[in-house]
Amino acid sequence: MSDESLPAGTTLLIKGGRALTPGADWHQPPCIDIAIAGDAIAGIADAYSLAARSEIEVIDARDHLVLPGFVNAHYHSHDVLAKGTLEEVPLESWRLYALPPQYPPRSVEEVYARTLLGALECLRSGMTTVQDMLTLYPYEDRHMDAVMAAYEKVGIRVVFALQYADRKGIETIPFWKDTFPAELHPLLSTAAEPERQIDLIGHFESTRLKAAPRPLMSWALGPSAPERCSPALMQRTMELARRYDIPVYTHIYESRGMALQARMTLPEYSGLLIRRLAEEGVLDPRLNFAHSVWLSREEIELLAEHGAGVVLNPQGNLKMKCGIPPIRMLQDAGVRIGLGCDNCSCSDAQNMFVAMKLFGLLAAVSDPIPGPPQAIAAIRSATEAGADGARLGHTIGRIAVGFKADLTLIDMNDPSWSPMNSAARQLVHVEAGRGVRTVLVNGAVVVRDRKLTSVDETTIYEAVKTVMPEFRKDFAVISARVAKLQPWLDRAHKQIMDAELDIERLPFR
Numbered sequence: 001m002s003d004e005s006l007p008a009g010t011t012l013l014i015k016g017g018r019a020l021t022p023g024a025d026w027h028q029p030p031c032i033d034i035a036i037a038g039d040a041i042a043g044i045a046d047a048y049s050l051a052a053r054s055e056i057e058v059i060d061a062r063d064h065l066v067l068p069g070f071v072n073a074h075y076h077s078h079d080v081l082a083k084g085t086l087e088e089v090p091l092e093s094w095r096l097y098a099l100p101p102q103y104p105p106r107s108v109e110e111v112y113a114r115t116l117l118g119a120l121e122c123l124r125s126g127m128t129t130v131q132d133m134l135t136l137y138p139y140e141d142r143h144m145d146a147v148m149a150a151y152e153k154v155g156i157r158v159v160f161a162l163q164y165a166d167r168k169g170i171e172t173i174p175f176w177k178d179t180f181p182a183e184l185h186p187l188l189s190t191a192a193e194p195e196r197q198i199d200l201i202g203h204f205e206s207t208r209l210k211a212a213p214r215p216l217m218s219w220a221l222g223p224s225a226p227e228r229c230s231p232a233l234m235q236r237t238m239e240l241a242r243r244y245d246i247p248v249y250t251h252i253y254e255s256r257g258m259a260l261q262a263r264m265t266l267p268e269y270s271g272l273l274i275r276r277l278a279e280e281g282v283l284d285p286r287l288n289f290a291h292s293v294w295l296s297r298e299e300i301e302l303l304a305e306h307g308a309g310v311v312l313n314p315q316g317n318l319k320m321k322c323g324i325p326p327i328r329m330l331q332d333a334g335v336r337i338g339l340g341c342d343n344c345s346c347s348d349a350q351n352m353f354v355a356m357k358l359f360g361l362l363a364a365v366s367d368p369i370p371g372p373p374q375a376i377a378a379i380r381s382a383t384e385a386g387a388d389g390a391r392l393g394h395t396i397g398r399i400a401v402g403f404k405a406d407l408t409l410i411d412m413n414d415p416s417w418s419p420m421n422s423a424a425r426q427l428v429h430v431e432a433g434r435g436v437r438t439v440l441v442n443g444a445v446v447v448r449d450r451k452l453t454s455v456d457e458t459t460i461y462e463a464v465k466t467v468m469p470e471f472r473k474d475f476a477v478i479s480a481r482v483a484k485l486q487p488w489l490d491r492a493h494k495q496i497m498d499a500e501l502d503i504e505r506l507p508f509r
């Protein structure tokens with residue numbers, strides 16, 4: 001093996017790491033050097049010669065696994081402060097605890113602090129890109145500006161969408177309207193409610209899509225869920241997405257109740273939301289459907305036919321009693337499968353290692369017949385598929401020349417990696433995040449020796465402490481309100497669970 005000369009313009013060299021490049025054996029990846037020039041990967045070689053090039057920063061990556069930074073393809077920064085507040089709660093009830101329409105307006109300080117904290121957790125877990133589908137309700141520009149400032153300060157790549165809807169939540173959940181007394185209806189809401197003050201999409205277009213690009217920020221659109229959006233709103237969304245060539249993120253079939261709602265309200269489409277979208281002409285590769293637990297086989301085939309993808313969020317789906325997604329059916333159909341960690345109040349951890357492990361485990365029980373190995377599929381979902389879904393698959397999600405230098409280095413001097421039998425399997429089934437040592441975004445080292453370099457982490461924890469009294473006060477009020485609603489919530493939930501449905505994704509029924 002002879003040493004090669006460094007590519008012109010090299011600013012940083014990652015030396016001797018075992019890298020998951022597209023062509024490598026991901027079970028026993030070889031040691032290589034990765035040369036970075038500015039924000040991009042300029043060269044990959046067995047070894048580069050460093051003689052007389054002392055101005056170049058060298059990161060010693062021996063005994064490290066080097067992987068493309070994870071893409072957290074479904075996340076909401078609005079409830080970062082609610083991590084650890086809840087245990088098992090049915091999805092429909094959880095919405096009342098955690099989602100912005102239930103809360104009084106937040107302070108700019110709180111919005112800024114929670115965005116910083118969420119970004120910090122993502123980076124420290126090896127994520128270099130996060131798709132934030134944020135509900136700001138009621139919308140205020142100063143909140144949006146605080147979010148943008150926090151992300152820029154931390155230095156994580158963001159695919160940002162505002163979440164919106166034009167149908168009231170109570171209209172979209174089975175049995176709520178008939179079960180709750182009318183005087184309680186104003187207390188019921190979901191992920192996004194119709195915005196009364198402004199035309200949110202028009203405002204987003206004029207203030208963000210048409211504005212000068214920001215280096216680490218790309219835009220997306222976030223119709224909350226098809227049942228919460230009229231056909232006209234979905235049409236407008238897709239027209240805008242096609243005009244600006246940006247991705248669209250929405251929720252679909254997270255819970256049994258969401259599938260039941262479709263069956264009850266869409267007889268003209270055989271009760272299938274995906275068929276509705278296909279016939280409305282809005283189903284295309286720009287669409288990413290978060291959850292997709294209760295997709296039918298016919299809908300999976302429609303997704304494959306139209307090139308639309310899904311984003312699975314196994315942590316929250318289990319805690320919210322939603323069920324097991326049909327992973328093997330999605331794989332067999334060739335549907336793009338990204339991975340996300342969803343809200344902090346339902347998934348709690350922004351941890352792609354947990355998501356990948358659950359992906360592999362749930363794949364095993366999603367089909368009675370033994371299937372193919374899933375570790376490499378889980379890693380591809382956590383990296384490439386998330387990048388492809390964001391329409392950034394040509395620049396991030398892979399370690400290749402010309403791609404952005406978004407990399408995560410895992411320290412293998414750890415029990416998780418001894419003995420090293422398979423890098424891919426140990427990344428998915430053993431490593432839990434303890435080994436994340438160095439993270440690069442756009443060629444910049446944003447985590448070094450397990451610490452954020454862009455912001456003093458203690459200032460983030462202090463900022464969170466400052467805003468928590470107000471958050472806790474409001475959370476207590478909300479919890480007391482949900483407790484009063486509990487008898488009707490339980491009754492509606494039982495009706496959802498007892499109703500007949502043509503598919504099943506829960507093991508205990």
Ligand SMILES: [Zn+2]
Nearest residue numbers: 251290342343
């Ligand atoms: Zn979500």
